[in-house]
Amino acid sequence: MNILKEKELPLLQFNKVSWDLFRLGEQSLLLQAPFDIPIEKIHDSAKLIKSVLGSLLTDIVPSYNSIALFHSFEESTIIEKLSTARGISQKKSTPIQKVEIPICYELGLDLEHVAEHSGISQDEVIDIHLNDTYRAILIGFTPGFIYMDGLDERLACPRKANPRKYLEFGSIGIGGEQTGIYSLASPGGWNIIGRTPLHLFDYKKQPPMSVEVGSEVSYVRITKQEFESWGS
């Protein structure tokens, strides 16, 4: 099936990865890597794109194996800038941001359900959850939602059949084998095991989010009293 002969976009060599190049929109390009590309390489490449394109870049959306970039310039110039930027990838990558997030398990609406589903006690769920570190791999779906990997497989628990219409900001949930944080109040179908008092998404800050993709996240347990008096 060939409808229109048109110039295909070239394969793009960038940051030692060979990317398929597509158009997402009139002023948006999608760089797509093989599905098994390590997520670090995506995050690393997104940072590199920011530094190469500077103010020509108006937005960027990295995901599992692709990076969408939004630009305000001639497409050919953008592609050329990226394809000639290979050299920069030699430099040392920036250190990974580490974030400690306080969590109150007493506010975990579904802690009991997760424990039952896993066939262990609630204390064991908490121990396992506290013991691991997680990595922010994607921000999206709803404003400020942080998808993370690193969840111990014993804690995996299917999403709820009936999503809740309202979850408080800072709700920390498990959806299947993934875990994530609802930075802002929103509807949601994940099992909530705890809540953080941190406003991870703050309208007034620039950038508004204190966790970025690639950040390493670890949790520190706080009591309900500490939660309630947080920041006061």
Add this chain to the structure above:
Amino acid sequence: MGKLKVLSVGALSTIQDEGRFGYRQFGIPQSGAMDISAMQNANHLVSNNPEWPVIETAIQGMKLEAIDETIISVTGAVVTLKINEHQVPMNASHQLQQGDILTISKPMGGVYFYLGIGGQLRANKDFGSYSTYIMAGFGGMEGRALKKGDILETQGGKPFKKHVIKQGTKPSMTETIRIMKGPEWKLLKDLPERTIFQVDPSSNRMGIRLIGDPLGIDGKEILSSAVIPGTIQLPPNGIPIVLMNDCQTTGGYPRIGKVVNEDMGRLSQLNPMHKLRLKIIPLEEALEKR
């Protein structure tokens, strides 16, 4: 300067401007007026800057009272406009006196109408835009739809000047909506333009669902990846969904194409069950029209 009080309103009136840009990386949708040119016309008629916020209303009508002298205009979907008991034309500027009642009927053709108010509307500006995004409570009137009793107040603005514009042409029996190829175009087994689709009545600011014969596709889902307003997703049932202004920032269905920016407003104004054809156009043409 102007001041209006909402006397009655449906559930679907929100403050919108051209949208929110640069915040997809935080999962924040674009939002903004569904029919940008109608929104800009509403501003033009009341001598505002084209990008200033206006009131967008879908499907239902509304009634307002002028608390002060206020310059207004109504554009977009075809409605009947009355100042007190007198019918006045849409697509024109009007000066309301204190106590005047403005009644706007529900649309009789098209979906979204726009109320322009002379001056700059007092509203929440979040992430660089006044556009309301209800799900997260951003922008506009406290991040929500308008309700009875709300006061719409503007500051500044120019003196009244009579402006008129022509109503756009009616959509044809089968509208042609131009698209460019998307990242998963190659997975398609059928040409989209062979199918005549209809607009599903469940369409809204997040997406326009289509009704029609399914398109064949190889493979079902992709790893979650970026989507934008205009992206045409093809779920496993083979019936395309065109994502619109309030769509999420990532999605997991193949993106077979994208409606060109210039046709987004026209698409948004198609009534439920209206027929349309998705026509692929050469990329160079799409890029010229951006």
